Amino acid sequence: GAVSRRRNEETEYPQDLQRAIGGNTQPDVQLPEDLESELEDDVTVEPAVQQKQPKQDSATLQNEAEIRKLVEEADIYIAYGRYERALEMLRPAVNKNPTNAILRLKLVEVFLATGDVAGLSQQEADLQAIGDDEALSKLEELKAETAVAKADAIDSGGDVEETEFDLADDDVDNIEEQEKNTDLEEGIEFTLDDVGSDENEADVADDIASSVDDLDFLGDTDEAATKLELGRAYIDMADKDAAIEILNEVIDSGNEEQRDEAKKLLESIA
Incomplete structure (x- = not known):
């Protein structure tokens, strides 16, 4: 009887060992319901986080597209000399996007065209505060181009004035005489x-x-x-x-x- 019991125990022991090392664990291993719920939550959280990033990119791209469109519209107003209209569009946009150099440089163009020294100085100070060296360099280029254009206009006007003041009475008489002769040559005779x-x-x-x-x-x-x-x-x-x-x-x-x-x-x- 003792030998038979020992053989039965030896026969059952390998089966217990097999179950312990995973040979047949499905009937014996059950996860608690709260743990299964936590694992499911962990699985669904990660995709939700991944879905937020494209929305941020889309908003950024939309804002950039709106800025490009606004700048194009401002260019039309500037081209036709409607500077007040351009300012009405650009100022709110700059307040909404204070670090956007494109908008600030477009404001600079308006201030240069209208001779608004105070507005120009403010934009220059703001760009310096932002630390946008590239935008500051572009600002200096715009200022230089405007200065050259004004200098050319002054030179052209100065030449005309000098010519007018250098005309003597004899020269005026000669010009009038030439005009009369020209009229005669064109066949206007009475x-x-x-x-x-x-x-x-x-x-x-x-x-x-x-x-x-x-x-x-x-x-x-x-x-x-x-x-x-x-x-x-x-x-x-x-x-x-x-x-x-x-x-x-x-x-x-x-x-x-x-x-x-x-x-x-x-x-x-x-």
């Missing part, structure tokens, strides 16, 4: 009868007045064409109020074709 004719004098006066009116008309047409283009630009920028204002000016001063085009544009944004 007989004594023509000069004494009231009808011919009236015709000449009418011709001169007509020529002046033609010049004024051409000037108005060119200005109206510019305003028409500006109106289209405002519509592209979704600046409805500015577009309405400038297109109404075209209707007042443009020719028939320009007025019709302005009316069509106004109807498109009504």
